[in-house]
Amino acid sequence: MPELPEVETIARSLRDGQGDTPGVVGKTITGVNMYWEGSVETPTASEFKTRIIGQTIQSVGRRAKYFVLTLSEDTLLIHLRMSGDLLVGQAGESLADHIRASFTLDDRWQLAFNNPRKFGRLWLVADTTEQFAKLGPEPFDPALTSSVFWEMLQKRSRQIKPLLLDQGFIAGMGNIYTDEALHLTRIHPLTRANQLTLPQAETLLMNIRLVLEDGIRHNGSSIDWVYRGGDHQNHFKVYDRKGKPCLVCGTPIEKKVVRQRGTHFCPTCQPSPKEEV
DNA sequence: CACGAGACCTGTTCGC
DNA sequence: TGCGAACAGGTCTCGT
Numbered sequence: 407m408p409e410l411p412e413v414e415t416i417a418r419s420l421r422d423g424q425g426d427t428p429g430v431v432g433k434t435i436t437g438v439n440m441y442w443e444g445s446v447e448t449p450t451a452s453e454f455k456t457r458i459i460g461q462t463i464q465s466v467g468r469r470a471k472y473f474v475l476t477l478s479e480d481t482l483l484i485h486l487r488m489s490g491d492l493l494v495g496q497a498g499e500s501l502a503d504h505i506r507a508s509f510t511l512d513d514r515w516q517l518a519f520n521n522p523r524k525f526g527r528l529w530l531v532a533d534t535t536e537q538f539a540k541l542g543p544e545p546f547d548p549a550l551t552s553s554v555f556w557e558m559l560q561k562r563s564r565q566i567k568p569l570l571l572d573q574g575f576i577a578g579m580g581n582i583y584t585d586e587a588l589h590l591t592r593i594h595p596l597t598r599a600n601q602l603t604l605p606q607a608e609t610l611l612m613n614i615r616l617v618l619e620d621g622i623r624h625n626g627s628s629i630d631w632v633y634r635g636g637d638h639q640n641h642f643k644v645y646d647r648k649g650k651p652c653l654v655c656g657t658p659i660e661k662k663v664v665r666q667r668g669t670h671f672c673p674t675c676q677p678s679p680k681e682e683v
Numbered sequence: 684c685a686c687g688a689g690a691c692c693t694g695t696t697c698g699c
Numbered sequence: 700t701g702c703g704a705a706c707a708g709g710t711c712t713c714g715t
Binding site for chain 1: 706707708709710
């Protein structure tokens with residue numbers, strides 16, 4: 407579930423509240439239930455609990471696919487990885503089937519970390535420099551102009567799809583939005599980054615922003631049991647459309663594995679680069 | 684530096 | 700219907 411648009415959507419709902427559920431900003435963490443201690447990356451689970459209790463949530467933000475909760479003393483970072491979700495409800499309520507940790511807020515509400523596959527992690531740190539050191543630019547950073555982006559691509563010989571998934575190259579892209587952006591731009595996923603032309607780089611950056619904005623506008627994509635709320639899954643043009651006609655040219659969409667990830671593309675709109683096949 | 688494979692985990696869906 | 704295999708939105712580490 408969680409690529410940039412889903413993380414952004416959840417971050418906004420945590421900030422602004424949703425229906426009868428209030429936002430979490432301004433609330434104080436009055437208790438912690440840790441159901442799976444492996445959730446905590448740093449510090450130790452017991453230190454995490456001791457240190458976080460009593461801190462007030464001052465803001466909720468996002469960097470790459472991390473939630474950034476600024477607390478009175480520390481910063482709480484949350485990464486959902488493949489199957490996580492964050493839910494707010496009344497304290498004591500059972501919000502989902504795989505809650506690994508929950509935070510009581512003002513003795514009355516709770517913020518729950520649901521994480522079926524246990525890949526997601528929590529960090530409580532005084533300073534986020536270490537965690538964020540290797541991240542590439544945010545896709546919406548105005549400093550990321552098309553010429554900067556093209557120069558970044560020119561320096562890399564990797565295949566474009568795995569490169570876009572690399573959070574150190576650009577932050578926030580995941581499997582769905584990468585396939586969508588490449589399809590829109592008519593670039594084959596195995597094309598070498600440094601083979602792209604300047605116009606292609608410009609269009610690719612524009613389309614990366616477009617697919618992410620569309621995802622956010624639809625409140626993210628809901629697939630399987632993990633995340634409900636968004637409906638961007640109804641707007642996919644290639645992802646999860648294997649065998650179905652390309653919406654541009656009608657050719658059946660193909661799916662192949664690239665670096666262990668299911669990769670969808672239109673063989674007509676996105677012709678193979680020369681050396682590959 | 685680039686790449687493939689394997690790990691980390693659990694739940695759902697697919698194929699026979 | 701049943702059962703194992705394959706697959707899933709992410710990222711890290713190791714060996715080549």
